[in-house]
Amino acid sequence: MGSSLRKSFIAGNWKMHLTLSESAALAREVRGAASEAGPEVALCVPFTAIGVVKDAVQGGPVQVGGQDMHWEPQGAFTGEISARQLVDAGCKVVVIGHSERRRYFGDTDETVNKKLKAALGAGLLPIVCIGETLDERESQKTYRVLETQVKGAFSGFKPQDLSTTVIAYEPVWAIGTGKTATPAQAQDAHTFIRKLVARTVDEKLAARMRILYGGSVKADNIDSLMAEPDLDGALVGGESLKAANFVRIIQFKTQAGKERKA
Ligand code: PEP
Numbered sequence: 001m002g003s004s005l006r007k008s009f010i011a012g013n014w015k016m017h018l019t020l021s022e023s024a025a026l027a028r029e030v031r032g033a034a035s036e037a038g039p040e041v042a043l044c045v046p047f048t049a050i051g052v053v054k055d056a057v058q059g060g061p062v063q064v065g066g067q068d069m070h071w072e073p074q075g076a077f078t079g080e081i082s083a084r085q086l087v088d089a090g091c092k093v094v095v096i097g098h099s100e101r102r103r104y105f106g107d108t109d110e111t112v113n114k115k116l117k118a119a120l121g122a123g124l125l126p127i128v129c130i131g132e133t134l135d136e137r138e139s140q141k142t143y144r145v146l147e148t149q150v151k152g153a154f155s156g157f158k159p160q161d162l163s164t165t166v167i168a169y170e171p172v173w174a175i176g177t178g179k180t181a182t183p184a185q186a187q188d189a190h191t192f193i194r195k196l197v198a199r200t201v202d203e204k205l206a207a208r209m210r211i212l213y214g215g216s217v218k219a220d221n222i223d224s225l226m227a228e229p230d231l232d233g234a235l236v237g238g239e240s241l242k243a244a245n246f247v248r249i250i251q252f253k254t255q256a257g258k259e260r261k262a
Pocket of ligand 1 (some may be wrong): 170236
């Protein structure tokens with residue numbers, strides 16, 4: 001349920017899905033359902049869809065985001081995109097260090113740190129993804145992994161630099177598997193992360209920092225997840241591609257029948 005210090009935030013991660021016309025249609029449906037009174041909403045879309053999604057959500061509260069970026073402002077990096085180019089195309093948000101980038105494309109805590117610096121320098125709101133694998137959880141290494149990832153991502157930053165930064169706790173075993181962390185498991189990890197940021201960066205920053213949960217979030221589990229005090233929102237993959245389900249997710253309810261306003 002978060003705190004009054006933290007406006008809740010739901011971001012969709014479309015991954016490598018949808019054509020331009022499908023993207024525009026889905027974005028229009030999300031725009032129609034999002035309201036200023038509800039949570040902040042972002043759609044993190046394939047690079048090619050940024051333009052059409054930006055046009056589709058124009059004038060509404062939905063923000064557009066990229067799913068990755070390079071840390072250099074420009075240069076001979078074939079296939080890459082810079083923070084400046086994302087901003088220029090209409091993005092306000094960027095996902096950094098998603099577990100799929102870490103697993104398949106070589107992202108490390110060091111490159112996540114460089115990307116975070118470049119994203120903040122360009123004025124993007126970064127969503128920094130962290131999370132343990134099943135092996136790591138089963139061998140009691142979850143806290144150690146989260147600590148290494150947070151310290152690595154935030155190395156060299158002053159608290160004021162990180163005021164807009166959002167963390168997404170995404171246990172790798174829950175992403176795209178249909179296996180959601182229980183609300184208690186998610187709350188436990190979020191509490192650990194918040195205390196870690198308080199201890200290693202700054203207490204006030206930690207109290208204000210939004211920590212999203214990601215990993216098989218669905219219309220039928222969002223309410224129980226959002227009832228936890230340290231869950232400030234969600235990063236949603238598969239279900240963000242289904243308009244009705246994603247709309248129900250952004251309209252989550254935290255108490256019987258009551259829609260959450262902020
Ligand atoms: C994600 O892509 O960040 C994610 C959490 O995916 P899914 O919701 O499909 O598990």
